[in-house]
Structure formats: structure tokens, C-alpha cells
Amino acid sequence: MTLLATYLAAVFACGLVAKLLRLPPLIGFLAAGFILNAAGVDRIGGLTEVAEVGVMLLLFAIGLQLDIRSLIKKEVWLNAGLHMLVMTVIGVGFLTLLAVIGLIGPKSLQVLVAIAFVLSFSSTIVAIKVLQERGDEQALYGRIVIGILVMQDLGAVVLMSISRGEAPSIWALSLVAVIPLVSLLTKHWYRIGHGEMEVLFGIGMAMIPGYLLFSAVGLSGSLGAMIIGVVLARRPGAAQLANALFRIKDLLLVGFFVGIGFHGIPEWENVAVGLSLLLLLPLQGVVYWGLLWLFGLRNRTSLLSALALANYSEFALIIAEMGTEDGWLSESWLLTLVIAVSGGFVLAGVANPTSVSAVSRFARRLPVRPPHKIHPDDRPIETGYAQALVLGMGRVGYAVYRQLVDEYGYRTLGVEHDPNRTHELASKGVDIIEGDATDYDFWTRVVDTGSVKLIVLAMPAQYANIEAVRELQRVGDGGAVIASVALYREDVHELKDLGVDVVIHLYQGAGEALADRAVDAVATGKIPPRTGAKPFDWRGVGTREMRVQDDSRTSES
Structure with a gap:
């Protein structure tokens, strides 16, 4: 226990110091x-096992929220491929320069290519934590980042197979049948409910048919966990499962970051070369x-x-x-790569604060292209003649939308950055568009309509x-009233x-709404009949003293 x-x-002390310095705890x-x-x-x-879990x-949580269609877009797979190629060539040249000036010893071209190739990867852990802290996994740039990371993970699997001199087992082909079988057997998994069983189910699925099965056939276990997450992503309750695993995952990842420091104590030469790689x-x-x-x-998305x-990637x-x-x-x-990767994590923490306002300001100073030359998913959004905007169409936002439309007759437009949620609500007849409310360009278009009276922030x-x-x-704000939860x-x-x-404080507002509806039901008598219900006799509930006291009052009357 002392250890x-x-x-x-x-x-905790080091994490607290980082927090006080306005740096990420990692x-x-x-x-x-x-x-x-x-x-x-x-x-x-x-510690190693904790980090691996x-x-x-x-990666399992990423899979639960991943739309596989995002991987087949050219801005994802082609960008990932071109980036790895360009940075590998640049990396080989840079390493050769370090060898010429004497910072590193001579290496074969094959080794230099392997080192440069792994340095072209980005950290899945750091990038996903950045997205999760901002809540931007389903934003356009978030989907692009995750797609590129998945493609790089596939490249890492290939490199690991080559470095071992081993190809994946022939049994890897059996996954073509196993994965659909897993999908079929877990079709109604959400019926197990929430709580401990839900968490155990998630960990078990990530570990057994995901990590262990894929590792057994010579593939990346982490990639297997992500694929199983993708299999479950289409099922009801996938988002709830991801949320249930959120804190456990964060706690276990602390072991990963702490474990990096135990790879060894670098020499000054390792520090010099590692920092130069930055x-x-x-x-x-x-x-x-x-x-x-x-x-x-x-520019902002890019x-x-x-x-x-x-x-640099943990790979x-x-x-x-x-x-x-x-x-x-x-x-x-x-040890040199430990310094480079750790230094990259530090720089990433500084360059990616939770707030994106600084990036938005810088992006506005860059050259702007006309709308027809912008990617269809990133073009300006028209808000029409909406009188009210609801930003964030989750459960709270959707309830606000329905109230504004049904009770007050407002022409209301919902704005949601998750394309799956946008499509789901649009199919139900909700007037909704996909957009990012933290984007300066979006707000410029909203104000230009001139008809918005109310803006509700429900993110x-x-x-x-x-x-x-x-x-x-x-x-x-064009004189619009701004409300927020x-x-x-x-x-x-x-x-x-x-x-x-x-x-409105979320829970306080819910309590007030519940009380209002309950009192209104009592006052108007509009209580729906309950089949087979009997009048409630409160005397049958409570302590013996309460029942005795009530009986005495009845006899006195």
C-alpha cells in the first residue's frame, strides 16, 4: 500500500501543478x-496491463461513436496516405542531416525509413482526449481527425507485421465470419440496463472479441477493440455505454502516461536528439x-x-x-523516442486548449475562398427565417425545440454538430441543420438573417x-434574447x-417544471385514469406510531 x-x-501532485499552470493534466x-x-x-x-486496458x-469508446462512412471520404484516407508519405520523406532527410552533423550515428536506410515512418503518425490518445474535452468528436474536424488516426493505426499494424517478419495468421480471415456473428449475438445487449452490468459488458466486449481475439490472429488488439466498438455503435444505448466507460478509461490512461517515464533515464545525447525531432x-x-x-x-477546420x-504517436x-x-x-x-513523444505530448497540450477562440481568430486572418470552392460539408449554412435557434439538439435541446414550436408557435430551427443526430431528428420532421455554434462563420450567417428573436444554448x-x-x-446578437442551460x-x-x-440550472429547472405540472394536474383535475388503481391509503404506509396516531384522530372525529 505504501508504494x-x-x-x-x-x-496527483504533478497533475495539480500542470492544472495550475493551465496545462493539461496528462x-x-x-x-x-x-x-x-x-x-x-x-x-x-x-502498470503495463493497466495502461493497455x-x-x-x-479505442473501444472511439468505435462506439465512429461513423464508418467517414473513413471512405478522400479527405480522410487520401490525406492520411499523402501525409505519411510526405512526412516519411522529410523525416528521412532530417535524420540524415542529424547523422551528417554527428548528432546520431550512421544507420541503414531501412532503419531511417522505419523511424521516419513511425514519426509521421499522430497520437490517438492525445488527439482523442483533445476532442473529448471539447465535446467535438462528432464535429466535422473531429470526424476527420478520428478517420486519419484510424488509417494511421492500420499503417502501424502493417509496420509491426513487417518489423516482426510475420504476416497476420491465416485465421485472421475468420474474422469476416466472427464479426457479423458478434453483431448478431449482441443485437439486444442494451436490455441488460445500466450500472455495473453495462460497464462489465463494455469492458468484456472490448477485451475478449476485440483485443484478445485480434491479437490471437496477429492483428492489433487495440484496433480490434475499436472495430468491436464500431459493431456496437449502431445499437441503441451505444452513447450511454461510451459515457459509462468514460471515467474508468480516463483513470486507466493515467497508467499509460506514467508508464512512459519508466522506459529509462535518458542521457544528454538522447535529450538533444529527442528535442531536435520536435x-x-x-x-x-x-x-x-x-x-x-x-x-x-x-481554414478553421483545417x-x-x-x-x-x-x-508523435505512442505507436x-x-x-x-x-x-x-x-x-x-x-x-x-x-529513449530518444521517449523524449520526442513526451515532448510532443507537452506541445500538443499547450497548442490545444479547450477553448478554440484563438484558432478561430487566426483563421479569420487567412485568405478566404468563395463558397462554391469549399467542401460541401464545410460550406456556409442558411438559417432561413427562423425566429428561434436551439443550439445543441440533445435531450434538453429537443425538449426546448418542441416547447417553442408546440406551445409558442415560434418558427424554430435546431442546430446540431452531430450528423447522425441531425439525420435522426430530420427524419422525424424536425427543422434542423448541421452546424458548429462555436464557429465564427456560423454566427455571422445567423445574425445576417435579421429575424432571430431568441437563441437557446443547450449544448x-x-x-x-x-x-x-x-x-x-x-x-x-441583433437584439435577440440569449438563454442557456x-x-x-x-x-x-x-x-x-x-x-x-x-x-436555468438543469436540475433546478427540471424540479420547477415537475412541480408546475403536478400542481396544474391537481388544480384542473386532469389526471389520466389508471386501470385497476385503488385510492391511495397512506395509513398503510409508515411507522406504527403514525398509524396509531391516525386511528386516534379518526375515533375522535
């Missing part, structure tokens, strides 16, 4: 691993941005995608560790509502300080 307490104290977790290792603290048993659940990251981001821009995406992907460490075991890569190079993430308010204030009491004060006209 565990030491780990908890060090990890930077503190990385530092904790190096500090514990340098201090000679023993590696805690099971954390990564497995992360010079490639700005170029990596520029290549991502340039390719996405060439595919017709707007920049957000590029910043989320401008880092670099996995493949490097395999290389040291197989003898084609030295232990020194593994689940507090930061998103705040970003929307700030963008709206930047372009002017808040999950926590401190959020209420923050939104009011920003000038939001009406802010």
Missing part, C-alpha cells in the same frame, strides 16, 4: 513517471493543414485538425520497443456554450457574467 500511496501522491502525469523513475521508486506491478477502452512537429502540422485546405476545407494531429514507442527486442533498433533510440459542454456566447458577442451552479454565474439573459 501505491507514493504513486498516487506523485501523480503533462503532469508524464512528469510524474520520470520523477518516480529518477527517484528510484519501484515500478508498480500491473486504458488504451483498449479508449522541430518536425510544426512542419507536420503545416502539411496536415495544407492537405486539408487543398481538399476544400475551410487548423483545428492540424493542431490536434501535430504530435512510435511500441514499435521502437519491438525493434529493440528484435535487434534492429538500439536501446538508445528507444452539454459548458465551454461550448461559452464559446458560442463569445462568438455571438463578437458579431453582435447550465449543469453546475458555478456555470450559472459564469454565463450570467458573460451577459446571457436567461440561465
Whole structure:
């Protein structure tokens, strides 16, 4: 227990320091691993397994929210392929330059290509955490980022097979039959309900038919977990399952970041080469941005995608560790890549704050293309003659929409950044468009209509509502009333300080609505009949003293 307490104290303290410095906690977790290792603290048993389960659940959760159709778009697969090719060529040239100036020893071209190739990958863990903290997994740039990461993961699987000199087992072909069978057997899994059984089901599916089965046939276990997540994504309750695993996954991923520090204590040479490799990251981001821009995406979308992907992947460490075991890569190079990957994580944390307002401001300074030259999914959105806008069409937003339309007769338009949710509600006759309320361009188009009287912010993430308010204030609200929902009491004060006209605490508002409806039902007598119901006798419930007291009152009367 003493060793565990030491780990908890060090990890929490470093995470807290990072938080106070306005850096992502994962930077503190990385530092904790190096500090514990340098201090000679023993590696805690099971840390590697905890880290693997954390990564497995992360990719499983991605699969639960992944629309497989997004992978076949050219801005995803072609961008991923071109980026890996361009950055591999640039990386080989850069490593050759380091060898010429004497920072690294001479290496064969095959080794240089392998190192440059793994450095062209982006970190799945870092990029997905950025998206999840912003609630942007289903935003356009979020879908592009996830699609590119999946394509890179496939490339990593190929490289791991080549480095081992082993192709996947012939039994991998059996997955063609196994995956549909898993889909059939889990068709009604959501009936198990919520709570512990739901969590156990999710972990079991990610681990057994996902991680272990794919590993057994020579494929990436993490990729298998993601594919099983995709299989379950179309079932009811997939989003609820992802939410149920959210905190468990985050806690286990701490083990991954701490474990990086136990790869070894780098020498000064490793530090120098590792830090020099960070010079490639700005170029990596520029290549991502340039390719996405060439595919017709707007500057803001391209920049957000590029910043989320401008880092080095944890796969670099996995493949490097395999290389040291197989003898084609030295232990020194593994430590060098630890520095490069860790440094990339730190830079990614700084470059990707939760707020995206700075990126939006910078994007507005870049050259703008006419709408017909922009990708169809990223073109301007027309809001028509709507009198009310509801931003965020989840359960709360949809309830607000129905109330405004049915009770008040407002011409109401819903705005949702999740295309699947947008399509679902549109099929029910809801007037809804796909859009990102934190996007400056979106707000410019909204205000230009001149007919909007009411804007309701019903997005689940507090930061998103705040970003929307700030963008709206930047372009002017056109005199519209702004209302918002808040999950926590401190959020209420923050939104009011920003000038939001009406802010309702979610649970307080639900309680008030319930009380209003209950009292209205009593006053009007409009209580629906209940078949077979008997008059409620409260004397049959409660303590013996209550029943005795009631009986005495009855006899006195």
C-alpha cells in the first residue's frame, strides 16, 4: 500500500501543478513517471496491463461513436496516405542531416525509413482526449481527425507485421465470419440496463472479441477493440455505454502516461536528439493543414485538425520497443523516442486548449475562398427565417425545440454538430441543420438573417456554450434574447457574467417544471385514469406510531 500511496501522491501532485499552470493534466502525469523513475521508486506491478486496458477502452469508446462512412471520404484516407508519405520523406532527410552533423550515428536506410515512418503518425490518445474535452468528436474536424488516426493505426499494424517478419495468421480471415456473428449475438445487449452490468459488458466486449481475439490472429488488439466498438455503435444505448466507460478509461490512461517515464533515464545525447525531432512537429502540422485546405476545407477546420494531429504517436514507442527486442533498433533510440513523444505530448497540450477562440481568430486572418470552392460539408449554412435557434439538439435541446414550436408557435430551427443526430431528428420532421455554434462563420450567417428573436444554448459542454456566447458577442446578437442551460451552479454565474439573459440550472429547472405540472394536474383535475388503481391509503404506509396516531384522530372525529 505504501508504494501505491507514493504513486498516487506523485501523480496527483504533478497533475495539480500542470492544472495550475493551465496545462493539461496528462503533462503532469508524464512528469510524474520520470520523477518516480529518477527517484528510484519501484515500478508498480500491473502498470503495463493497466495502461493497455486504458488504451483498449479508449479505442473501444472511439468505435462506439465512429461513423464508418467517414473513413471512405478522400479527405480522410487520401490525406492520411499523402501525409505519411510526405512526412516519411522529410523525416528521412532530417535524420540524415542529424547523422551528417554527428548528432546520431550512421544507420541503414531501412532503419531511417522505419523511424521516419513511425514519426509521421499522430497520437490517438492525445488527439482523442483533445476532442473529448471539447465535446467535438462528432464535429466535422473531429470526424476527420478520428478517420486519419484510424488509417494511421492500420499503417502501424502493417509496420509491426513487417518489423516482426510475420504476416497476420491465416485465421485472421475468420474474422469476416466472427464479426457479423458478434453483431448478431449482441443485437439486444442494451436490455441488460445500466450500472455495473453495462460497464462489465463494455469492458468484456472490448477485451475478449476485440483485443484478445485480434491479437490471437496477429492483428492489433487495440484496433480490434475499436472495430468491436464500431459493431456496437449502431445499437441503441451505444452513447450511454461510451459515457459509462468514460471515467474508468480516463483513470486507466493515467497508467499509460506514467508508464512512459519508466522506459529509462535518458542521457544528454538522447535529450538533444529527442528535442531536435520536435522541430518536425510544426512542419507536420503545416502539411496536415495544407492537405486539408487543398481538399476544400475551410481554414478553421483545417487548423483545428492540424493542431490536434501535430504530435508523435505512442505507436512510435511500441514499435521502437519491438525493434529493440528484435535487434534492429538500439536501446538508445528507444529513449530518444521517449523524449520526442513526451515532448510532443507537452506541445500538443499547450497548442490545444479547450477553448478554440484563438484558432478561430487566426483563421479569420487567412485568405478566404468563395463558397462554391469549399467542401460541401464545410460550406456556409442558411438559417432561413427562423425566429428561434436551439443550439445543441440533445435531450434538453429537443425538449426546448418542441416547447417553442408546440406551445409558442415560434418558427424554430435546431442546430446540431452531430450528423447522425441531425439525420435522426430530420427524419422525424424536425427543422434542423448541421452546424458548429462555436464557429465564427456560423454566427455571422445567423445574425445576417435579421429575424432571430431568441437563441437557446443547450449544448452539454459548458465551454461550448461559452464559446458560442463569445462568438455571438463578437458579431453582435441583433437584439435577440440569449438563454442557456447550465449543469453546475458555478456555470450559472459564469454565463450570467458573460451577459446571457436567461440561465436555468438543469436540475433546478427540471424540479420547477415537475412541480408546475403536478400542481396544474391537481388544480384542473386532469389526471389520466389508471386501470385497476385503488385510492391511495397512506395509513398503510409508515411507522406504527403514525398509524396509531391516525386511528386516534379518526375515533375522535
